[in-house]
Amino acid sequence: MNNLLNILSQIPDPEIPVIDIVELGIVREAKVTGENTCEVIITPTYSACPAMFTIEEDIIKIMKENGWDAKVVTKMFPIWTTDWLTDEAREKLRAYGITPPEKGADEHYIGKPKKCPRCGSEHTKQISRFGSTLCKASYQCLDCLEPFDYFKCH
């Protein structure tokens, strides 16, 4: 990881503060363009993810604090996918109470039963296909009865 990415990885995702924007795959590239200028390329998770505005501001702010004048460029391609989430990030999500997405499931709506992030049971049911943010769906564990969020495959 280069120095710029190290700085950027201090920025948490505004909706899910346990993971940072680098391990989430939002930051695609960061390159030095001048003596104290740099360019940060980001890609949106969903077309309408409202967190993108905050993320852009956060990037400019933290880079400034570290002496960089950052230009943020949004690129759509390659298309963001949950497959980019590292194993470490997946474990952080689970510990936070969000069931991480399966890897390589392109048809995200078909899937195995979702594991409860707390007791690990697969005896769970979907409450709602949609949840508190665009990237999540709502589930409930039928063993420990806890409701939980599932980070949808995308």
Place this chain on the structure above:
Amino acid sequence: MSALFNYLLKLADDSFIMGQRLSEWCGEGPYLEEDIALTNVALDELGQANNFYQYASRVADNGKSEDDLAFLRYEHEYVNAHWTELPNEDYAQTILKVYVFSVYQKLMYEALSNSADEELSAIAQKSLKEVKYHYTHTSSWMKIFARGTEESRQRLINAIENIWEYTKGLFAKVEGEDDLIALNIAPNIEGLYNEFVDITEKDFQDFGLEYPKNPFMQPKSRTGYHTEYFGYILCELQYMQRAYPGCTW
């Protein structure tokens, strides 16, 4: 204006008006989970519209921003299909609207993923993932209504009788579209319409519904002519920018 600009407006206006209409359900959904579902779908549509407007603004390169395109055009300048501006009415009609629209968008975005225009292809690939999910959600509701109670079935049938004649308007072309088809930037829309009929006919069989065999289809979608509902949408949509020109958050 260029053919590509017109075409981007068609994609943007469809999503924009659909999102605006759906957000009328915000806080009014039949129960909490559905309220969240519909507003999530509406948000996806607004996000897609934003991406298309941004691209259109760069293509036109005349100092007009994506917000100008969204909020400061007159009624006859919008090229959305009539389908998107029809009222939500009851939940059956709302679900029918989103179901049909998701089949249409799925076909469009699948085809546009292979567009010779790289940027258009990227936005389409991104949006495709989202509309697939809308399709899963609304087709399951179509089935529930069709096979639920006598009343739910009747309401869905009424909705189909009321508005099916507007479906073909989704497949209307805009000025210059044939040039884009020739350049492999846009897909052949007539071919997509045939696919649309095949998919919906098969789905209706699965839902247990009779497929509408109405030969009449409303003309003049995307020509600048709108249904009587459209002016009211714009009044609400554009109110802030008209009353306080240039206002920002």
